Amino acid sequence: MHRAIFLIVIWFLFSSTNAYGQDKQLFAIRSLSQKHPDSALIILKKLHAKAVDEGNTATEGACLHQMGQICYNQGHYAQAIDFYQRADKLFSTLGNKNFLAVNLGEMGVLYYYNKQLGKSRAMYNKALVIYKQNHNLKGQAEIFGNIGHLYEKRRQYDSAFYYQNLALKTYTNANYKQGAAKIYENLGSIYEDLAKFDSAYTCFKHSLQLYREENNEIASIEVINNLGDILRKTGKYKESIVQSHRAMTLAGQTGNIYQLAACSKDLGKTYELINRMDSAYHYAELSRKYSLEIYSIDGVKQTAFLQVLYDIDKKSDEIVRLNNIRKINRIIAFAAVVIGALLIILVIVIFSRQRLKIKDQNALAKQKEAQHELMQLEIKNQQLEEESLKQQLDVKSRELSAHTLNLIKNNQLLEHLRSTLQAMVKEDKRDQKKQMQQVIVQINESFNHEQHWKEFTNAFEQVHQQFFDNIKKHSGELTSTDMRLIALLRINLGSADIATLLGISTDSLRVSRYRLRKKLNIPQGDNLTAFIQSL
Structure with a gap:
């Protein structure tokens, strides 16, 4: 039977693919999880x-959220909080603010039953902020009721009443009778703890009325049993037995073993108080029977559930391992592609660089x-220029030599x-004396004719460029006569020729050379x- 239900639900779940179908899937799983949590967990997985x-x-x-709820209902808090936290990250x-707030509220309830009240309140606060932002009155009322439970747990009853009443007001504004009925039930439990049984009875009556209006028989069973409990504590034993029997009948009709055990236990207590020991014993044994049945069923469910959890964890580990292998394979494949691409790029770059290198080498060549x-052309031009200059120098040298020879011949003739x-003048012939004197004067004037020297100087400077500038660096006291003597020495004339050109005697020339040495500071x-030749 169990396997048949499981297969039918599987077919139904995976045949729905649209958004509405997904909602039906999750609703069907939620219904299935109440009786078959192990099957529901497998389907959810x-x-x-x-x-x-x-x-x-x-x-x-x-899915993760519902898996957390199932684990929470089965008492596996560590696994439940893991599923809730994973769902929280996804939401x-x-x-999705609504899903996130619902998940936070469930986490708060889990922390509450795990006695981690600080963490529970933190989750409630986060959920409440979201519900207020979305103007979700039902969500706000549920969180207010849960916060009231926290204060009740701490025995801070004033704060517990405040939040429970705040929850009741919010549910009423939202016109949500199921929520209001639950809050009346919570208020009745607080009054019962405070031994305010009249107030507790009134709250339970309101709760029962609202549950009946909503046709919620399962929730009504516990409230009816609570009414019987209040009546027993206030000494109204007959009324208490009536209410407990009503609750037990409804529990039997719905197959609620937990409520059957609770009702049997309460009936046993009531019969014991009115000294009907046979009935008390009967219901006590019946309660024990139902309790053993509950433990047996819970044991089977827990075993099956633990096996499912083990299988899920094992499969999860295997999935993680396979995913890791896939990731590694993807990384290896990606790395191979990257390396291949890099090699291709490297080859292209090397080929391109080689081509550029060859191209650069050709261009450089x-x-x-x-x-x-x-x-070569410059060398040829330079050679041509040198040849031209050499020819010009030869011409100028020949011109200088010619000028020099002309000067020498002219001066020799004049001498x-x-x-x-x-000699004729010394003969003292009167009729020729005067005439001869005039000729001598003309000859003397011709010895130092400046035109000849200018022509000589121009020709000398063209052959020996910047010579006079260089010689002036050695002395600033040189005269024009000194410069002429230096020029004649530079062209390497003999002393006799120099004396003839300058129109002086060799002795005078010797004196001039001596003076020139002093001016030039020659050791x-x-x-x-x-010395002059070296300049």
Whole structure:
């Protein structure tokens, strides 16, 4: 029977694919989890895996949330909080505020029953903020009721009443009778703890009325049993037995073993108080029987549930291992692709660089060839210029030599004429004396004719460029006569020729050379001509 139900639910769940179908799936699982939590957990796990494969984050979170609820109901708090926290991350990512608030509220309840009241209140506060932002009155009322439980647990009854009444007011404004009935039930329990049985009875009566209006028989059973408990504590034993029997009948009709055990126990206590020991014993034994049945059923369910959890954990570990292998394979494949791409890029880069290198080398070779040709052309031009300059220098040297020879010949002729005329003058012939004196004067004037020297100087400077500038660096006291003597020494004329050109005697020339040595600061023993030749 169990397997048949399981297969039918599986077919129903996985045949629905749209959003409405997903809501029906989750609702059907929630109903199934009340009687078959292990089967519900298996279905949720399959649905969760399908949602993960399809990338349906909303369904994935909802599955995790319901798996957390099932684990919480079975008392597996550690596993429950793990599912809740995973769902919380998904809902936060989605930005689904309603799902997030519901999940936070369930986490708060879990922490409450796990006696972690501080964490419980923190979850409630977060959920309450979201519900207020979304104007969700039902959600706010539920959180107010849960906060009231926290204060009741701490025996801070004033605060407990405040939040329970705040929850009742909010449920009433939302016109949600199921929630209001639960709050009246909570208020009745607080009054019962405070031994205010009249107030407790009134609250339970209100709760029962609202549950009946909503046709909620399962919730009504516990409230009716609570009414019987109040009547027993106030000494109204007959009325108490009536209410307990009513609760037990409803529990039997719905197959609620937990309420059957509770009702049997309360009836046993009541019969004991009115000294009907046979009935008390009967219901006490009946309560024990139901309790053993509950423990047996719970044991079977727990065993099956633990096996499912073990299988889920084992499968989860296997899935994690396979996912890790897939990730590693993906990383390896990606790395291989990247390395292949890098190798291709490297080959392309090397090939491109090689081509560029060859191209640069060819361009450099052509550039060097062009430079070589240009240098050859420059060398040829330079050689031509040198040849031209050499020719010009030869011409100027020949001109200088010609000017020098002309000067020497002219001065030699003039010297000869002067000597002849001087001899004639000494003969003292009166009729020729005056005429000869005039000739001598003309000859003397011709010895130092500046035009000849200008022509000589121009020709000298063209052959020996910047010579006069260099010689002036050695002395600033040189006269024009000194410069002429230096020029004649530079062209390496003999002393006789120099004396003839300057129109002086060799003795005078010797004196002039001596003076020139002093002006040029030439040391004793150094040759004047060699010094001038070196400049």
